Amino acid sequence: MEANTAKFICRCQEITEEEIEKAIQDGATTIKGIKDRTEATMGLCQGRTCRRLIERMLPASGELSRERHSCRPPVRTVKIGDLLKDESSKGEFE
Amino acid sequence: MNSVDAVVIGGGVIGCAVAYNLVKAGVSVAIVERDDICAGTSAACDTAIHLQSKNPGIHLQMAQESIKLFPELQKDFDEDIHFKKTGTMIAIQTWEQFEVMRVFAERQRNHGLDVVILDRAAAVERQPMMKGDVVGATYCTADATIHPQFLTKGYFQAAKKYGAKAMLHTKVENIVLKEGHVASVTTNRGNIPCKYVVNACGAYAPCIGKMAGLDIPIAPRRGQIVVTEPMPKFTHTIVNCARYIAAKFRPDLLGTSEADRMGVGLSLTQTERGNLLIGGTREFVGYDTRTTQKALLYILKHATNILPALKDIHIIRTFAGLRPFTPDGLPILGNVPGIEGFVMAAGHEGDGLALSAITGRLIAEIICEKQSAYDFDLTKLSLERYRNIDIKAFEAQYAVCK
Amino acid sequence: MNVMETDIAVIGAGPAGLSAAIQAARFGAKVLLLDENKAPGGQLFKQIHKFFGSKEHHAGVRGFHIGQELLKEVQRLGVKVMLDTVVYGIYEGLTLGVVHQGDHYSIKAKRVILATGGQENYMAFPGSALPGVMGAGAAQTMINVHRVLPGNKILMIGSGNVGLIVSYQLMQAGAEVAALVEAMPHIGGYGVHAAKIRRAGVPIYTSHTILRALGEREMDGAVIARLDPHMRPVPGSERELSADTICLAVGLNPMTELAWMAGCQFEVVPALGGPIPLHDHNMQTTMKGIYVAGDIAGVEEASSAMEEGNLAGIAAAESLGCLRFDEAKAQKDMYLNRLMALRTGPFGEKRRLAKEHVLESMKHASPGRVSG
Numbered sequence: 001m002e003a004n005t006a007k008f009i010c011r012c013q014e015i016t017e018e019e020i021e022k023a024i025q026d027g028a029t030t031i032k033g034i035k036d037r038t039e040a041t042m043g044l045c046q047g048r049t050c051r052r053l054i055e056r057m058l059p060a061s062g063e064l065s066r067e068r069h070s071c072r073p074p075v076r077t078v079k080i081g082d083l084l085k086d087e088s089s090k091g092e093f094e
Numbered sequence: 095m096n097s098v099d100a101v102v103i104g105g106g107v108i109g110c111a112v113a114y115n116l117v118k119a120g121v122s123v124a125i126v127e128r129d130d131i132c133a134g135t136s137a138a139c140d141t142a143i144h145l146q147s148k149n150p151g152i153h154l155q156m157a158q159e160s161i162k163l164f165p166e167l168q169k170d171f172d173e174d175i176h177f178k179k180t181g182t183m184i185a186i187q188t189w190e191q192f193e194v195m196r197v198f199a200e201r202q203r204n205h206g207l208d209v210v211i212l213d214r215a216a217a218v219e220r221q222p223m224m225k226g227d228v229v230g231a232t233y234c235t236a237d238a239t240i241h242p243q244f245l246t247k248g249y250f251q252a253a254k255k256y257g258a259k260a261m262l263h264t265k266v267e268n269i270v271l272k273e274g275h276v277a278s279v280t281t282n283r284g285n286i287p288c289k290y291v292v293n294a295c296g297a298y299a300p301c302i303g304k305m306a307g308l309d310i311p312i313a314p315r316r317g318q319i320v321v322t323e324p325m326p327k328f329t330h331t332i333v334n335c336a337r338y339i340a341a342k343f344r345p346d347l348l349g350t351s352e353a354d355r356m357g358v359g360l361s362l363t364q365t366e367r368g369n370l371l372i373g374g375t376r377e378f379v380g381y382d383t384r385t386t387q388k389a390l391l392y393i394l395k396h397a398t399n400i401l402p403a404l405k406d407i408h409i410i411r412t413f414a415g416l417r418p419f420t421p422d423g424l425p426i427l428g429n430v431p432g433i434e435g436f437v438m439a440a441g442h443e444g445d446g447l448a449l450s451a452i453t454g455r456l457i458a459e460i461i462c463e464k465q466s467a468y469d470f471d472l473t474k475l476s477l478e479r480y481r482n483i484d485i486k487a488f489e490a491q492y493a494v495c496k
Numbered sequence: 497m498n499v500m501e502t503d504i505a506v507i508g509a510g511p512a513g514l515s516a517a518i519q520a521a522r523f524g525a526k527v528l529l530l531d532e533n534k535a536p537g538g539q540l541f542k543q544i545h546k547f548f549g550s551k552e553h554h555a556g557v558r559g560f561h562i563g564q565e566l567l568k569e570v571q572r573l574g575v576k577v578m579l580d581t582v583v584y585g586i587y588e589g590l591t592l593g594v595v596h597q598g599d600h601y602s603i604k605a606k607r608v609i610l611a612t613g614g615q616e617n618y619m620a621f622p623g624s625a626l627p628g629v630m631g632a633g634a635a636q637t638m639i640n641v642h643r644v645l646p647g648n649k650i651l652m653i654g655s656g657n658v659g660l661i662v663s664y665q666l667m668q669a670g671a672e673v674a675a676l677v678e679a680m681p682h683i684g685g686y687g688v689h690a691a692k693i694r695r696a697g698v699p700i701y702t703s704h705t706i707l708r709a710l711g712e713r714e715m716d717g718a719v720i721a722r723l724d725p726h727m728r729p730v731p732g733s734e735r736e737l738s739a740d741t742i743c744l745a746v747g748l749n750p751m752t753e754l755a756w757m758a759g760c761q762f763e764v765v766p767a768l769g770g771p772i773p774l775h776d777h778n779m780q781t782t783m784k785g786i787y788v789a790g791d792i793a794g795v796e797e798a799s800s801a802m803e804e805g806n807l808a809g810i811a812a813a814e815s816l817g818c819l820r821f822d823e824a825k826a827q828k829d830m831y832l833n834r835l836m837a838l839r840t841g842p843f844g845e846k847r848r849l850a851k852e853h854v855l856e857s858m859k860h861a862s863p864g865r866v867s868g
Contacts, residue, residue: 007622013367017620026251027262028130036132036243039367044323044410049618052749052770071756072385072412073585076532077323078595080394081405085599086498092353092395093337387587387602391497 009057010050012043020057029059032070044077097287098122098259100461101279102294103266103302105129106136107242107446109294110249111454112439113258116292119458123258124286125250126279128265135296135446136246138383138415140319140371141239141363142332143448146182146209146232149343150201152474153424157445158206159468160452161238167451171248172255176241176366181331183212183221184232184339185360185400191336192230194347198339199232209234223329226400237332239363242447249450269306269436276306276435290435290461297381297416299426299440300494306433309485310426310477312441313492314381314416317374318389321411324368328403335360335400341376342444343423353392360397370407372397376417380493385412417443419492421483427453427475428460437461438477497600502528502576504812505592505605507583507754510538511798512790512805513611514566519809519827520609521573523818528603529570530581530594536570537563538613538790539633540798542640545661547798559798586758590785607785607812610755611805614748614769614791619653623709623718624742632662632745639669647741651718652676653706654745660689662745667696674739676700677720679727686843705729709742716740748795755792758783761861767850768794774858777832778811779804782861787812794854796847800838807831 007017015038023037031047034040034054041047041054102113105127117123127133143161148154164177186192199209210233217231218224224231254260261283268280269291278287293302293310303310338359340347348354357376364370375389390412398404420426420441430436439457442449452468459466466472473479488494504520506513509531517529535541543559554562570577578596585593590608594601616631623629628647632654635646650671652663655678663673676693681703683690693700703723710717722733749770756762760773761782772794779787789808790801807828814824839848 005622006625007620008625009620011618011625014625026247027260029263030130032133032137033130036130036137037247039243042411046411048615048751048753050620052617053620071753073387073390073587073593073757074409074412074582075584075753075757076582077408077410078582078584079406079408079598080322080398082595082598083391083409083497083600084395084398084405087391087395092358092392092399093349093351384588387585387591387593390593 009053010038010040010043012045012049013039015040017057020054024057024059031055031058034058095284095286098124099288100124100290100292101126101286101288102292103279104294104296104440105131105250105262106134106294106296107246107249107450108296108439108442108453109292110246110253111450112292112294112457114249114253114256115454115458116461117253117256117258119462121458121461123253124261124288125253125258126261126264126266126281126286128263130262131250132243132246134298135415135417137243138317138319138413139242139447140361140373141176141241141365142182142361143238143240144182144332144445145207145236146184146202146234147334147339147342148445149423150205150207152470153445154202154205154207155470156452157448160449161236163451163455164238164240167248171252173244173248173251174241175245175248177238178240179235179238181233181235182237183217183224183331183333185217185224185228185333185335186230186232187227187336187400189229195232195336195339207234208236221330221333223401223403224333226398226402228400233331239332240447241366245447245450249454266302266305269302271306271433274432274434276433290437292437292439292457294439296418296440296442296446299418299438306436308430308433308436308477309483310438310440311421311480311483311485311488312426313378313419313488313494315419315443316377316379316382316414317417317444318385318393318412318414319371319373320390320393320409321413322370322372323408323410325370325407326368328364328370329362329401333360333362333401335396337396352388353396356389356392358389358392358396360400362397362401369410372404378492381416383414383416385414419443421480421488424475425449425453426477427456428472428477430477431481497602500528500601500603502526502603502605503816504528504607504609505530505603506609506611507592508538508611508613508790508792509533509536509567509577509579510611510613510790510801511540511562511566512613512801512808513538513609514563514570515802515805516609516611516789516809516812517570517575518566518573519806520813520818521570521575523810523813525813525816525818527575528605529575529577530583531579532582534580536567536577536579542637543798544640544665562798583754586754606816607787609787609789609808609812610773610792611788611790611808612751612754612792614795615751616744617747617749619744619746621706621708623711623715626709626711626715627713628711628715628740629709629742630744632658632743635741635743636662636665639665645669645671646743648672649674649739650741650743651706651737651739652743652745654678654684654747655690655700655702656684656745656747657686657689659743659745660685660693662743663698664689664692664696673698674737675720677704677706678702679705679723706742707734710736714740715742718742748791750792750795752792755781755786755788758786760786763854763857765794765850765854767846768796768854772854774854774861776855776858777828779808780811782858782863784863794847794851797838800835803831803835803838807835
């Protein structure tokens with residue numbers, strides 16, 4: 001898809017408005033429903049950019065469609081090596 | 095409400111697979127799901143379709159038959175399910191593990207699975223990233239990967255295409271029986287008269303079972319997974335470790351450290367977009383799907399011990415899913431004693447994606463009372479096999495179904 | 497993994513976080529201030545214009561100077577400051593997962609003040625993924641902090657204060673602003689800022705929207721159109737403009753991931769930018785021990801962020817026994833009055849009502865604990 005003609009809602013995963021509408025027709029009423037059908041919000045920014053736009057496309061329910069566990073650690077990317085820095089030399093199974 | 099032949103309760107990969115197979119066999123179906131498709135465990139998996147992790151016997155047999163069905167399914171689905179043969183290497187870290195894996199691999203070979211044992215040099219040659227604390231590996235080319243949500247969506251959309259009715263955001267309140275037969279399912283959107291009810295609720299199957307007066311020994315077993323940024327091809331196969339196998343089948347072989355008690359074992363797969371999914375744990379924590387700091391550390395420490403290059407990669411998310419655990423590690427499929435029309439299709443602990451295809455087939459054969467195309471001993475999978483279980487003790491031990 | 501403990505962890509060293517840290521430390525709490533940026537001050541560090549308002553609100557002082565003054569005070573009070581630090585998660589028992597310059601920390605806090613601020617809203621249209629399309633705040637950082645022009649000919653979408661101020665600053669930096677486009681029939685920001693733009697000859701198209709950005713591998717133009725009273729583009733009103741950059745100044749939304757993760761209850765309040773974590777007069781959320789201050793609690797301005805930070809700092813310190821009830825009440829009443837004063841006038845009134853709504857909803861919410 002050409003960058004200059006597509007309307008990307010999720011920039012990280014390049015999911016178009018059309019794909020999201022298709023997911024809504026398939027029965028999605030929440031961000032998670034859109035996510036499972038299209039992979040939107042699963043990119044590097046984890047929905048920080050596109051979540052609001054997707055919420056506006058969902059059938060209005062007046063209720064928040066976000067569950068607690070949809071916001072998972074890490075809220076920013078972190079390097080595996082940094083998380084393991086200063087780990088004791090003791091093995092993880094000792 | 096209009097009646098249907100079968101109400102399938104549960105919109106996960108198993109429920110959708112069953113609905114798809116039933117509707118194709120001419121059975122009218124309503125999928126009743128309290129939330130949305132993939133609301134539970136089906137959206138909390140990695141991409142592995144393992145043969146190499148299956149117990150030789152009916153478990154492996156079913157997986158071998160199931161995996162054959164995916165190419166056919168892809169042809170019938172409108173969207174890509176990303177089914178790909180990748181093979182699996184199971185990293186072996188100690189000579190003790192080597193002996194256990196050698197015996198396991200031999201049993202698997204006797205059941206027709208082509209598994210070879212490699213020494214460290216041969217393993218690293220095939221899998222250059224596996225340069226860590228490894229003395230050897232078992233290797234099988236037959237395993238595959240798939241997209242868990244797209245597979246579920248595939249079954250769901252195809253089932254609807256063939257006429258299944260989808261009732262999402264619909265909560266089952268009761269299973270109504272008349273003289274030992276299923277008569278209808280009561281929901282918050284009305285009563286559905288039906289002849290069959292399929293309980294495909296995974297970790298929540300016991301709750302539905304209670305509505306029909308059944309004790310179902312299925313418990314939630316949490317698995318935590320870490321997701322990395324997308325990257326170029328990192329491994330040539332799925333990568334597991336011997337501890338993963340032990341945590342699944344022989345937790346008695348594990349030690350007593352915190353990581354052992356959490357059932358930490360390696361499972362590494364890569365998605366089509368390039369994200370690595372690094373697992374995982376096996377924990378009995380009730381229905382808690384949070385991820386923990388301890389698990390994050392142990393999973394990553396263990397993974398980098400086997401694949402050191404992981405240290406330079408960034409993680410973007412963690413998630414957790416509840417595998418439906420059964421005491422013998424086999425799913426509960428088929429008719430139940432005393433109630434005609436109530437069919438079980440749950441308890442696939444960690445094997446739901448792999449066994450979804452064969453489960454769909456078998457349930458359709460059972461409901462249509464067709465001669466099975468397979469020679470599985472279904473008594474090994476029946477709820478009846480648990481008739482003597484102390485369900486109160488089971489529920490107390492594993493914090494089941496509130 | 498290094499294990500640390502503190503009384504109060506303040507996440508975010510913008511105006512709200514700096515203020516909260518100062519108040520809590522003044523009364524003897526052990527405070528740790530964390531920020532993911534290399535410099536403190538949040539949005540202040542790129543604000544080159546002089547603030548107006550009262551003396552307490554640093555009238556006449558440039559934004560980044562305010563940030564520096566607050567930081568000096570923080571350091572004078574002995575607050576431990578960790579910059580270039582990512583709080584990647586909040587776990588049970590108010591334990592923070594933290595990565596600081598390549599080292600991993602697990603920090604157990606008695607109280608947490610979330611002052612993480614807001615982030616820019618994105619707008620999607622065909623071509624919005626082309627190089628050259630960015631947030632107005634991002635452009636402001638580029639020119640004021642990094643001294644780099646994002647482009648030469650800018651189309652600004654949005655005429656709120658951010659759109660107006662950044663347009664002016666882009667011109668000061670040497671760029672040409674082709675036009676401002678505003679969906680509403682009237683300009684969104686203060687008249688004084690709009691006047692500067694108009695005097696420079698920049699057209700402001702109210703009741704207009706952007707239809708698409710043009711260009712092959714990077715943008716070189718855009719198509720805008722007039723909107724009818726129902727906010728629909730009027731066919732035939734399309735106008736093509738040449739521009740190499742589009743800045744989106746279409747509002748901010750609270751950066752609330754940690755509050756969601758901790759289990760705080762939320763309510764959608766459009767006047768404050770989106771989902772807001774419910775909180776009381778002490779700025780405490782539905783999760784006991786977790787406080788919020790600044791844009792995370794509703795997008796407003798730096799002045800209200802500072803006052804909310806003051807309030808949260810005092811309240812958190814009070815809950816640890818660092819101040820007596822009457823002492824704390826006197827302090828909190830002062831800050832609450834200052835917040836009232838800030839939330840007046842045509843712009844402030846809407847926010848005042850929205851904040852009152854949040855407090856009202858909080859009364860009906862069910863409190864919880866960040867526990868197992």
